[in-house]
Amino acid sequence: MNYRLGLHSIIGISYTSGRYLPPSKTRSSSVWFAKRSFRAKTGMEKAVESKFSEAMMVVVDDPQSLENKKAAIRDAGPGKLQVIVDFDATLTKYWVNGRRGQSSHNLLQQSNPEYDTKRHQLFEYYHPLEFSPTIPIEEKAKLMEEWWGKTHALLIEGGLTYDDIKKSVANATLEFRDGVVELFTYLEKRDVPVLIFSAGLGDIIEEVLRQKLHKSFKNVKIVSNRMIFDHDGHLVSFRGKTIHVLNKNEHAIDVAAPLHDQFGGIDSSTDDSDSVKKRTNVLLLGDHLGDLGMSDGLNYENRITVGFLNNDDGNSLEIYRKAFDFVYLNDAPMWGVVKLVAEIC
Incomplete structure (x- = not known):
């Protein structure tokens, strides 16, 4: 079975064919992979050119289906689009300094x-x-x-x-993928909401955004467990229903919260839940098959899914390529997704 790289259609670059042979039943399959040969047209494409990794590969199982989805989302416009993204090992790197x-x-x-x-x-x-x-x-x-x-x-x-x-x-060993700031900035300018879904602790994610990105985004909401602190800064309780790994989906959207006032005081600038639910085109990013359920509860019309296969065990590629529209390998940066949103917006 042939794999085809969709990277050239995402970012408008030429590519060179090669062979990727994971140590599994996919050994007989071929994968197209991109080498560093770019034809930049815009400032953003130039940024991609300067940042893109030669080692990054992306697998697309059904290019025609993907093109149809991209065309439908593009025709509907940014006003119908929302981005749903997992946090750990999706927005953040899987490997940090080895x-x-x-x-x-x-x-x-x-x-x-x-x-x-x-x-x-x-x-x-x-x-x-x-x-x-x-x-x-x-x-x-x-x-x-x-x-x-x-x-x-x-x-x-x-x-x-x-x-x-x-x-x-x-003190954490944690970094965002290259291109995350550019992705958030591009979507913010087009008023496309970004929902960060996590079964972790929203207050920690918020602090990570504050310390690691040093920038606030009015279009970003966190769907996660929220803490309540007393006036002395001690944790006293949690707010609302518990979000865990098996209910991390759009049924939990009502507990979504914009970034804390200390991060920029942006409550009044963020879409409410009803407005987000009316956006029926979805770009979903995750690193785990379970992340595909983050859009459960949303009556979407078109959905493009991007999976980050950060550390292939030799058996996952076959499963991931069938489950996601795109599969990025080798702990890839976010530049391909930046180009994708530029194309569909």
Whole structure:
């Protein structure tokens, strides 16, 4: 079965054919991959040219279907488009300076390390259950609710403060993919909402955006678990329904919140939930097959899905290329997605 690289159609570059041979049943398949041969036409394309990695590859399973989706979204205009994006290992890099980048979950360090140990023990118990193929989905959802509830209770009991969050983020091994700022900026100028979905902690994600991007975006909302702090900065409770890995979808949109006032005071400039729900064209970005469910609950007309296969185990490419419209390999930068939104907007 032939794979075809759709990169030349995304960013208007010429490409050179080559062969990619993962150590699996896809060994007999061919993959087209881009080399650094660009024909830049605009300032943004020049930025792509200067940043794009030679090692990045992208796989497209059905180019014609993809072109049809792109044309339909482009014809409807930016006013009908929304972007739904996972946070960990999608907006952020999988590898940072040769080390596995931290997630918004595991970067958190409480002042009392005993509670970090207790949270890790919960992870050791529940994480295998999350991926168990024998547990029915209804039972698994209850287990995830239980896990999140116990973890949140430990954060409160352990006296987590907002200063703990700030220090944890400052010391974290975490970086955004190259091109994320440009993607957010391009979408902001066209009033396209960006929903960052996460089963983690929205306040941590917000602090990561604040410290790592140093810029606010009026079109960005975070759909995640939100903390409530007292006047002394101590965590006292969580707001609303718990969002975990099995209910991280547009059913949770009502708890979406714009970036905190400290980040720019942008509440009044952000689309409300009803307005977002009326945007029936979706660009979805994720690094996990489960991220495809983030648009569940939305009655969309057209959806383009982008999957980041950051660390192929030799068996995932075949599955990912069937599940996503685009599959970016090798912990790729965000430049291809920047060019995609430029094309469909």
